[in-house]
Structure formats: structure tokens, C-alpha cells
Amino acid sequence: MHLARIIGSxxxxxxxxxxxxxxxxxxxxIRSNGEDKGSPLVAVDTIGAGYGETVFYARSKEGAMPLEIPDVPVDAGVIGIVDSIHVPQASKERTA
Amino acid sequence: MHLARIIGSxxxxxxxxxxxxxxxxxxxxIRSNGEDKGSPLVAVDTIGAGYGETVFYARSKEGAMPLEIPDVPVDAGVIGIVDSIHVPQASKERTA
Amino acid sequence: MHLARIIGSxxxxxxxxxxxxxxxxxxxxIRSNGEDKGSPLVAVDTIGAGYGETVFYARSKEGAMPLEIPDVPVDAGVIGIVDSIHVPQASKERTA
Amino acid sequence: MHLARIIGSxxxxxxxxxxxxxxxxxxxxIRSNGEDKGSPLVAVDTIGAGYGETVFYARSKEGAMPLEIPDVPVDAGVIGIVDSIHVPQASKERTA
Amino acid sequence: MHLARIIGSxxxxxxxxxxxxxxxxxxxxIRSNGEDKGSPLVAVDTIGAGYGETVFYARSKEGAMPLEIPDVPVDAGVIGIVDSIHVPQASKERTA
Known part of the structure; x- marks a missing residue:
């Protein structure tokens, strides 16, 4: 799954x-340190996430499974709201 | 899903x-601000979208589900026509 | 789907x-203007396409569906031969 | 599958x-020589892997199969802990 | 599918x-001219391929189909050993 921030609709x-x-x-x-990574995409909301929240999402039809709609044409879905991310210093993410 | 503009057939x-x-x-x-992003691709039309319209599309067979054709060899489909995109200023997309 | 030119076997x-x-x-x-894009790949032929022809292909097992071989380990297949590509000037493809 | 190091939760x-x-x-x-490659992602643990361990993971729902949870919305899973990687010198990985 | 050279285990x-x-x-x-392309990955062997051989592999669970193991968490598999690659000169691969 991937981390992201909700920026619109x-x-x-x-x-x-x-x-x-x-x-x-x-x-x-976003990266695990909160920086943007690549371009925004469009995802379905399956969890009631709101503007500005940090979430994680799944790609492909896996992301739409919580919708429980047969054959729904969806390839990305927000599946959880992030409370906190723990990445100890020794392994901190490269921004290159 | 991803945003795109229809440019041909x-x-x-x-x-x-x-x-x-x-x-x-x-x-x-395209990006959420309308700029081009990467190269064009070929997608099936499932919604009656026309030249110049802004749409969103799904990848993989998810994009072909609205066609309801069993085992259709399709990996991208236009599934909706965009009326408007709301991205408040604070989160505006990076173009880097 | 994606456009390509057949360059070998x-x-x-x-x-x-x-x-x-x-x-x-x-x-x-290739791009819609015929320029190369990225590296060649290996795809199965499902349509009888020949050397030098412009085709479109699908990724994942979707590309192998015309073969109708259960559980065939294929992730790209040529599914159609392109007669012509229409991209009106106003939207011409960026080559960046 | 892809090699990775566990850096957080x-x-x-x-x-x-x-x-x-x-x-x-x-x-x-990571690369096979242990260098970082690209950005971190979020994966489910299916094997009991711990902080700092080198693992391999699978993408898409394949990565979640060991969970044996029907329709789980997961697109990456750690499926094994690496004991050792053997890459003889003649083929050593380019870092470009 | 994609071409590759076996460099380790x-x-x-x-x-x-x-x-x-x-x-x-x-x-x-690798590219069709034998040059490296991108980073190594981990794939299952389904065909008995050996060190140094040129092979082609499939991604996603398609690559694991020859294993015939239900729900195996695999997203890349070597499915054939390449005898020869024919790419006539006029279409020779760009290395850019």
C-alpha cells in the first residue's frame, strides 16, 4: 500500500x-516523512476519509474491495486513515 | 483512477x-491542474466520452468492466466524464 | 492499451x-506520433501481426485472453493491428 | 518479487x-547489494518479520495471499525473510 | 514478457x-541487445534455468502459473529460456 494525503475531490x-x-x-x-511523491491520482473513498488527512491506499481492484460492488471499475481506493508512522532515525528515508 | 483528456482515436x-x-x-x-503528464495511451470508451473532454480512466481489466464483455483483452478504460475537480490552494499540485 | 511497432521475435x-x-x-x-517510447518488450501474437506493423497491445493476462489457453503465463499480448491514428493538431503529443 | 529492508510501521x-x-x-x-532503491511503501506482514530485517515482498493481491483473508484490500505483502543473497561478481549490479 | 539474465539466487x-x-x-x-535495464528483481524458477542464461519472465501471478500451486504469493516468474533474439537492424533498439 502507499501513503497519501487527501487534497481534493x-x-x-x-x-x-x-x-x-x-x-x-x-x-x-507522500513519502513516510510527509513529502509529496509524484503526481496526485483519483481514488475511491471506502473509509470516510476527509480533506487533509493522511491515509494509505491500495492499487488495482484490491483498493475497491471494501466497496463490495461486483465488477466496479476502480483501480485505487483509500482503505485506512493513518494515526502515526514510525520510522526510526537509522533508516530514515532518502529523498533522492 | 487517473485524469486524462481525450485527444484522438x-x-x-x-x-x-x-x-x-x-x-x-x-x-x-493530465494532472489535476490540467497539465499533460507522460505519454498518451489507448483506452476503450465505456461512457460515450467525446473529443476534448476531461475524463477519468481505470487501468487493468477494471477499466473494461463496464463493457461487460467476458475475457475482453483490455487494460484501460474511460469510466467517467469529469464535471469539475476541487483541489484547494493549500495542497496545490507540484509540477516537478 | 499501448501502441507499438513490431521489431523482431x-x-x-x-x-x-x-x-x-x-x-x-x-x-x-511508440508514441501516437510514431516515435519510440521506452524499451522493447516481449509479447505474444494473438492476431497474426507481422514485422514492421503498428499494433496495440494489452498488459497483464488481459493481453493473453485471445489465446484462450487456461493459466497461460503471459503478461503482454498484441491484440490489434492499427490502420490509422487520429490525433488532431491542437492536442498533439508532447515529446518531453 | 522484490528485496526490501523493514524500516518502520x-x-x-x-x-x-x-x-x-x-x-x-x-x-x-533495496538492490541486491543492499543499497536503497526508490521510496518506502507500506506492506502487510505475513511471516513475522522484524525491524531491520532484509525480506522479499510480492506486489498486488499476490502479496496478501498468505493472510488467507478473502477480498482483503492489500497490494503488497512481505512473504519471506532473506538469509543470504548470492550474486557472483561477474554480474554485479549496476547502481546507475 | 521481459528479457533478463540470471545473475544469482x-x-x-x-x-x-x-x-x-x-x-x-x-x-x-536486459534490453534486446543484451544491455542491462533497471535493477535486478527476484523471480521464481519454473523451467530449470541456470546461472548466466538469458530468459524471459512474466510479472504478476501470471509468472507463477507454471508452478501450479494454488494462491502462491509470487509476482514474477521465469517461464522460458531464450535461444535467440531476432531484431533486424532497421529497428535496432534505442539505448536512451
């Missing part, structure tokens, strides 16, 4: 009917 | 028979 | 038995 | 219920 | 039980 009226009522979040992937 | 006569009648779009992935 | 005698009789192509991914 | 109270009791590790992908 | 005692007796290879992805 997408409104889409014309979409696959299985996505009706599903919240679409814009999430910014 | 592909015509292919010789193809897997399960793709007969399926529209093949050339889509340009 | 691979001969392999010792291989999984499900691949017996399956043609292995070396394909060069 | 993630605490998350609000998460998909299928993840209850599952340990979430922060892992740093 | 991994020994792991503590691992998912479905991997008992499965050989773990360190493979270096």
Missing part, C-alpha cells in the same frame, strides 16, 4: 452506474 | 473479435 | 508447455 | 475491517 | 509455506 455526473454514490478523492502520494 | 480493422464495435480512444493523462 | 525451445506454438514478438512501444 | 485505527490485527510495515526497497 | 528459510522447494532467482532485466 472530483465531481462526475456521467460515469459508470456502479460508481453512483461513490466518493472520488484526489490524493497526493 | 485509433482505427483498427484486424483485432480481437471481442473488440468489434468498441471505440478506441487516444487519451492524454 | 524471440526463439525459445525450453519454455512453459502452454507456450508451445505461441509466437513471441519483440515490440517497441 | 504504520498505526491506523480507522481502516477496512479485514485489516484488523494485520501488521502494517514500512519497507524500503 | 536468494536463500530464505522463513517464508510462506507455499514457497517451500521453489527456487528464487535474482534476475537482471
Amino acid at each position: 472530483v465531481v462526475a455526473t456521467d460515469k459508470d452506474e456502479r460508481l453512483t454514490g461513490v466518493k472520488l478523492l484526489v490524493i497526493q502520494p | 485509433v482505427v483498427a480493422t484486424d483485432k480481437d473479435e471481442r473488440l468489434t464495435g468498441v471505440k478506441l480512444l487516444v487519451i492524454q493523462p | 524471440v526463439v525459445a525451445t525450453d519454455k512453459d508447455e502452454r507456450l508451445t506454438g505461441v509466437k513471441l514478438l519483440v515490440i517497441q512501444p | 504504520v498505526v491506523a485505527t480507522d481502516k477496512d475491517e479485514r485489516l484488523t490485527g494485520v501488521k502494517l510495515l514500512v519497507i524500503q526497497p | 536468494v536463500v530464505a528459510t522463513d517464508k510462506d509455506e507455499r514457497l517451500t522447494g521453489v527456487k528464487l532467482l535474482v534476475i537482471q532485466p
